[in-house]
Amino acid sequence: MTDNRAARADDRTAAIMQATLDLARELGYAKLTIEAVAARAGVGKHTVYRRWSSRGLLFLDAVLSLDTAGLRHRDTGDIVADLREVMTRAADLLGRPPWGPLYQDLIGEAQHDPEVAAALNRRFIEPQTADTLARLRAAKDQGQLAPDFDLDLAFEILSGPLYFRLLVTQQPVTHDHIDRVLQAVFAGMGPGARTTPAS
Amino acid sequence: MTDNRAARADDRTAAIMQATLDLARELGYAKLTIEAVAARAGVGKHTVYRRWSSRGLLFLDAVLSLDTAGLRHRDTGDIVADLREVMTRAADLLGRPPWGPLYQDLIGEAQHDPEVAAALNRRFIEPQTADTLARLRAAKDQGQLAPDFDLDLAFEILSGPLYFRLLVTQQPVTHDHIDRVLQAVFAGMGPGARTTPAS
DNA sequence: TCGATACGGCACGTGCCGTGCCGTCACAGA
DNA sequence: TCTGTGACGGCACGGCACGTGCCGTATCGA
Secondary structure, three states: OOOHHHHHHHHHHHHHHHHHHHHHHHHOHHHOOHHHHHHHHOOOHHHHHHHOOOHHHHHHHHHHOOOOOOOOOOOOOOHHHHHHHHHHHHHHHHHOOOHHHHHHHHHHHHOOOHHHHHHHHHHHHHHHHHHHHHHHHHHHHOOOOOOOOOHHHHHHHHHHHHHHHHHHHOOOOOHHHHHHHHHHHHHOOOOOOOOOOOO | OOOHHHHHHHHHHHHHHHHHHHHHHHHOHHHOOHHHHHHHHOOOHHHHHHHOOOHHHHHHHHHHOOOOOOOOOOOOOOHHHHHHHHHHHHHHHHHOOOHHHHHHHHHHHHOOOHHHHHHHHHHHHHHHHHHHHHHHHHHHHOOOOOOOOOHHHHHHHHHHHHHHHHHHHOOOOOHHHHHHHHHHHHHOOOOOOOOOOOO
């Protein structure tokens, strides 16, 4: 065992992130202190500061280490069904612990810490956006969407209401709500709106 | 002058809120301390704590005391034009100091302070929502919208993308962006979409 | 005249910050 | 085998802001 060194370091890193998650769940991010994290992880404060330069970045790493399985789009050939699958999964994640409150706190922190905002975008928002846009683009290539269908705008209209509920009104995001958003985007909101998406 | 008492109290309240705004602009909400606010306002800390039970609620009061003129909808008979007017005004407010960064910080604080979240909703979000819905309802009554047009959903689709850009991707909200959202909601996103909204 | 109330100023104990210093221990190189 | 190096846990420190006491003062109503 030549490299117990690196393994031990990784163990400590994992222990610190786990302690961060545990304490954030128990106390909320607002009352999370690095002293408490270090104590809970059985670690000196230096060991935390050596790895993360701020509480926000530690929290970011901890939250993003959680499982986000199922947030990548499949391509079954049905764009609406594939979007619905990921959106409902996202809503379920965000609506319940542990993800919900933690992610909410994380975005809250991003509002007054530019480093956290930048890292959150680069590591989570942008990849998720890219995945969604790729799926939309494939649908357009397959002729499921009009040639002038604005993919970026569609993504914002699909995501916006979810985040609006999560961050602003703090209402729950239901599956029915998602269906209505999907229908609005893909079938329109007017009188002639089809009740089932175009196939 | 029987009531110099109340007048002086109001003066202090105003001075504290002004100091809060000044310091928030200079340092950002994250570095805002009640000690500094009291000192800047020329006031004892008790005088602050007597009026506000937390830093978040003080900040809320201070931010909401700013001028929000022009965020109420007119009724010119053209629903899209009236919405566009308010949305562009909102985008201009949120995109620039002083409103933009302060409002962003305020929503950030609301993510980990339920009292701030509740008060923000009650005092700003809900009235603004009600005003928008009233304008939409009038349009429906005037026959400008289909009878089954979902007003609540429309409101979320109009607001969501703006907040998504403000809070998540932190991209600027341009007038062109607003026009595209409006067109998507009122003319649809498909191939038959009219390039000008229904009249 | 006399309480009552709000005030500014000051000081206090508390908690967390970020950073030193120390002794220990596992490892790498000579 | 010996020795240097680096990360570590533990501890203590100064600094800062917290929220709350206490004091003397000024302004008001009874």
